[in-house]
Amino acid sequence: MSLKTINKNFEVLKIILYPSFILLLSSLSHGEIREQEPKLNDEQLFQTCLDNIQKTQDFSKITDTTFDIYRPLQADFTVLDSLNYQPEFNKEPWDYHAALVDAERVSTGINLKHKLYPTLSEIEQQYGVKKTDVLAVWGIESNYGQSLGQKNILTSLSTLSCFGRRQQFFRKEFSSALLIIQNGDLDASDMMGSWAGAFGQTQFMPSTYLHLAHDFDGDGKKDLVNSRADALASTANFLKNSGYRSHQTWGYEVKLPLNFNAKSDRRNKKYLNFWRDNGFKLANGSPLPDGIDKLALLIPSGLEGPAFLVGKNFDTFYSYNASESYALAIAHLSDLIEKESLDVNYNTPWPTNDPGITRLQSRDIQRALISLGYDIGEVDGLIGSKTHIAIKDYQTENNLNADGRAGQKIYDYFEEKGHLNFKNTPKQNSATINAESKIKSKSKVSSKYIILALILYVLLLGLLIFKFYQARDKP
Template identity: 60%
Template sequence: MSSKSPSLSSSICVLAPSSVARLSGLCLLFSASLLLGMNSSQAAQAEAPTLDNQKFNACLDNLVQTGPFAGVKDTFAQYRPQQGDPSVLESLDYQPEFAKEPWDYLASLVDEERVLDGINASNQYADVLARIESEYGVNRYDVLGVWGVESDFGTKLGKKDVVESLATLSCFGRRQSYFRGEYVSALKILKQGDIDKADFKGSWAGAFGQTQFMPSTFLQLAQDFDGDGRKDLVNSQADALASTANFLKNSGYQPGQPWGYEVRLPASINAKNDRKNKQPISHWRSLGLTLTDGSPLPDSLASAGLFLPSGKNGPAFLVGRNFDSFYAYNASENYALAIAHLSKQIENQDTNVEFATAWPTDDPGLSRKESREVQESLNLLGYDIGEVDGIIGDGTRRAIQKYQADNGLEPDGKAGKKIHQHLMDSSAKLRQAAQQAEADETSLESESSIATGSSSSAKNAEAKSDSSGFLQNKSLMAIAISLLILLAIIIVSRRRH
């Protein structure tokens, strides 16, 4: 895969199918990048750009005089940013769904934790999802797949001020004309009162809400499914999920059909990755394709195209029209596969997220649990990454590079299975000491609790005090010993480096 960043036009403006081509400006920016970090070269080299605030304000002065802003001048003035946000420009040329290999991209988006969260969400919102499925003809699990990938089921909505981000991107960087349209749309949303300004936060590019709509898409497709008079994609799960189903429906979604399925390729086939070349299932049967267990291809798809995300030697899929509707949500095949895979695992209640055919790599990506273990190990070994959150971002990759350099490894900053195992081995004794210290602290709390529960008589109180003091001293001494052991291991470890 090329390391060159894609053009923004291919990553922001959806290549809409014919059924939605008439909807002008139908653009959604994929925001699963909220859940993913930057690449290794950026981790080592990225520097925050600076903005000319005088130029920014001059730009806004000019913008408000243009025709598109005519109907929102009061709203523009009310919410005009005092300064731009230079950090959004750092993300302008990078989106992980394009820059990452598919196995790295899917690893943290479709893992055991997210499948379990999706199963819980399917139970919690069963009634709403059933109504959505009935009204829009979109499988509830496909809607859940989008929700899970876009915002981890509403837990990560983004923290950027949408108005400030769009104002900045309207005046700096590439695609300013596109972002100016989104800026106007954002102001219209505020004017309509669907979203409160305090809640109007999202990704660096202005995508917001539970399923990360761009403002222009909101104006065309958002739904008030809970009937409260507002299309609130931030605080109303019903509105957000119905709006997502409405988007998929308008993107050519076919009710009652699966997105596709993993298949086994015959060794003799001259396979080409061309999911757009839809053929009848009978055609693929005649070429010798089967399901991964060897059984015949089902008739659940009217037609399908062959999708080979990593070439002939990796997992292979036959995908139908509904896979294309996922792609329409954001023009990335990695992204569409993440939605498809997550939706199927939730529907099957299957936390084993591995495909039947392994990826062609000896260093697969990490789940969020494994990512947290990498971060914890780095911290224990003295490579400070800050908060342990399971997101491999800028700081974690720099720490990995430093650790690799100190240990004679290639300092590429890659967070894969290999570095995970290396770190787990290196930090084993430190983790054991830390766990022992934690156990000693728990023991201290327990013993103190027992001691303070003694008789309230003066004599017993005095005895309790003596006992508690003895127990406290004993436990504190144990903790002190554990900490000294931990310190000694750290010193030895650092000397080796």
């Protein structure tokens, strides 16, 4: 083979491999590969969808001016991930309850019960809903007004109106949100909340706001965002309209009788005497009290876990968010605030060898992961996908069962390895911690692409050498 042929082959190889080599080197300068941007045609579909839904009956009360001013310019496709993953239905009950009903949330609820006693008493008198039940909804929904959500609900609802499941439902909520602003009830800047469009201190959906929000503080505005009194009274009004029965509790934790054919069915309510005749007692062994005429059996984790008899008021909690785990969390938190007890465990423990962890423990795990170089975002005590991935990576690197689970086992392992020692050192600024974590994370990513670039370079060089010797050996 002639030198001219070798050069020609080399040029072909350069054409094939050089652009890829440059692309890899370019990625190194950024430290990471950017996330894929939403496709342009998706945005075009989004705007076309908004044009179409504006003409439907759902938006007949919305003026063209209102729609044009507040229609989002871009969709938020991240809400589609949340639509397909909801912790109420995907987490084990012991994980769900450990995060929602911990000593931290109970203690705050007890303090607020005393601090807001006059307002809560007035609400209880007017709506017939127990103080601690209202407090529990507030605590579960927004951690007593501390976590209202960071999503622009106009963007979330409009995106969900055009993509994913239940588009018709979200279109009604989108039009309701626009109507709230058009009526002057709230400013657009107040419309920040959850991925699904719930907003305010007790997380009302826009259509629920239009039907049930009350101006309890008398300032002429139904302000569920900035007024505690309005938010709590509106919550009581919601429960009342859902069939809440005054002077009744939600139900009881019970002890399952031996040989009873137990089946969990919240809707299959039977008279109190049926449960008494079948040997049901409270979990502490006391007889079932009077007070609730019909009850149903709830067994959220099977026959080996805690069991409950639940009444009508439990159903009203369920109507707030259609999840039995959610309703049980409200019920349990309400009881603990009323008793002023920080013992958050049920009489019968959850059937697991890896119990859930509190928000404080979750924050400890997140800080430990950051200190180990994992980028999990902010330390917030909420175990999201980034934290799960980081735990799974850590478990893989340390030859552990890589399930990504943030439970008591991994917490104890971190403690044993000394990863939680930061609790005894001066606190670092969270921004500094995350910046350091991102630097370490980018360093890990960069090293991967350096290796890939070197492999590509060696491949290019190797092919050239191979062609050279192949040409030299030929006559």
